[in-house]
Amino acid sequence: MSAPQPRSRDTPELRAGWGYADVSDKIAGIVLNGKFGWKWWSAFLAASAGVMALLVAVSWLLAKGIGIWGVDIPVAWGFAIGNFVWWIGIGHAGTFISAVLLLLRQRWRTSINRFAEAMTLFAASIAGLFPILHLGRPWFFYWIVPYPNVMNVWPQWRSPLVWDFFAIATYLLVSLMFWYLGLIPDLATLRDxxxxxxxxxxxxxxxxxxxxWRGEARHWARFEKAYLLLAGLATPLVVSVHTIVSLDxxxxxxPGYHSTVFPPYFVAGALFSGFAMVLTLAIPLRAAFGLQDFITGRHLANAAKVLLATSWMVGYGYLSEIFTAFYSGDKYETYMTINRWVGPYAPVYWSMLACNIVLPQILWWRRVRHSVPVLFLLSLAINCGxxxxxxxxxVSSLHRDFLPSSWGMFYPTRWDWITLFGSIAFFVWLFLLFVRFLPLISMAEMRELVRDTAEGKK
Structure with a gap:
């Protein structure tokens, strides 16, 4: 018999002697014990208050129209479209961790893929609300559904709204199937x-x-085939969904929109913000439920390395935009770029660079990558950036375009802010319910790691 291989550093730091039952007891016990203390209830009540505020804002919007927001002419797109793109980006990390890292056999995904997939579903669902609310007449949202247009009236196939419907609907459907399929063995464990x-x-x-599900050999064989098939189907979505959003x-x-760098630039930015949100969620979860044995410092450090790499990709996108604007000789593009530096929205621009480019450079130091408080604060800063x-x-591309006579400013109203923070509260509310009723770590995959550790596999 060959000598045992050293355990991979990406394997969770399971205590000596841990077995299948110990893993299941720890993870399933979070759901079945029902001992959620005052911290969970306080967070849930606060999130519920935010959801109520969101419902009030949406109800007032339906009653009065989008004039309650700060949008006007020339800035006809405001917080709603910005929030839409932001939430879609946050949802990208879940698909990347679940599908792409599964196909690449990256074992460090095991401890974080389940709640990352849930994060994807919640973020994409919330993102889908904003274009509908921004329609002005959201009760006619079905006009953007790509149904057969025999009368050649609806839908308008050249409209980005139809493209978004394709992208979001496909993304949600595949992500939901992938998430639910991975849940089935764990649901059987909870049942038993x-x-x-x-x-x-x-x-x-x-x-x-x-x-x-009974855990028979034929069940596992079909499960693994279907899981890999869905992973292969979901992998192109990581690129395609945010590419379609960028084409909007x-x-x-x-000026500022018409750029061929947008598709890869948006995909990199989506992974950047998505992994930042993974850290924002993983760090409180491991502290609240004592999951340091499962979500280890190695997992957080790996996510930090992805943040550092995608930060450089995003920075390259910023430089490419600037270079293209000046190299093209287009005076409108040049003015738009300079206006971002010194115009009325310049503080937002420089704050963005500080959060997305400057601050992530501290991740070059190993000590920082393994510092949990610093990673949590940095993830919050990146989400804001x-x-x-x-x-x-x-906004900055719309408020000053071709004619100075048509220039204007965008000033968000309190309803813009309530809708933004209400959507964040809705995300937290959904996530708290997920933690309460479903296992936040895959027990089946974690038990496989226990088996491989016992057998001395890498």
Whole structure:
């Protein structure tokens, strides 16, 4: 028999002697014990208050129209479209971690892929609300559905709204199937353990969702084939979805929009903001539920390395925009670039550079990558910086375009801010419910790691 191989550094730091039952007890116990203390309830009540504020803002919007926002002419797109692009970007990391890293056999994804997938679903769902609200007459949203247009009236196939419907609907559908398929073995575990605890209601609910899973060899064979197939199907979405979103801008003739660098630039920015949100969620989760054995410092450091790499990609996109504007000789593009530096939105521009380019450079130091408080604060700063980037792309290109006589300013109203922070509260609210009722780490994949550790595999 060959000597045991040293354990991979990407494997969770499981305690000596841990077995299948220990992993399941730890993760399933978070759901089935039901001992959520005052911290969870305080966060849930605060998030519920934010959701109520969002409902009030949306109700007032439906009653009065989008005039309650700060949008006007020439800035017809404001917070709503910026928020849409920001939320879609946040949802990208979940698909990347789940699908791309699975195909690349990156084992460090195991401890974070489940809640990253949930983050994708919630962020993409929230993102889909903003274009509908921005329509002005959202009850006619079905006009953008790509149904057969026999009368040649609707839909308008050259409209970016139709492209967005394709992108978001496909992204949500594939992500939901991928997430649910990975949940099935864990739902069966929750079903069995709820039965042992005498929790009849939970046993029935999880049993229905588990679809009769019994863990047989044929079940696992079909599961692994379907899981890999969906991973291969989801991988192109990482590139295609945000590429389509970027074309909402790139097909326009407005200075600052009409750029071929937008598709790869938007994809890199989406991964950047998505991994920042993964850290924003992972760090409180591991502290609140004692998951340091599963979400280790190695996982956080790997996510930090991805942040550093994507920060440089985003910085290259910024430089490419500047170079193209001046090299083209287009006076409108040149003025738009200078206006971002010294114009009325210059503080937002320089704050964005500080958050997205300057601050992430501290990740070159290993000590910083393994400092949990610094990573958490940095992830918050990056999320803010990426939102400012979306705001600048949308607003600064519109408020001064070709004719000085048509220049104007965008001033967000309180309803803009309530809608933004309400959407964040809605995301937190959904995530807290997910943590309460579903396992936030994949028990099946974690048990596989336990097996490989016991066998001495890398």
């Amino acid at each position: 353990r709820a039965g042992l605890r005498g929790q009849r209601g939970a046993q029935v609910a999880y049993g229905l969702l588990a679809l009769g 801008f790139a097909v326009g003739n407005t 990426m939102w400012m980037e979306r705001f600048l792309i949308v």
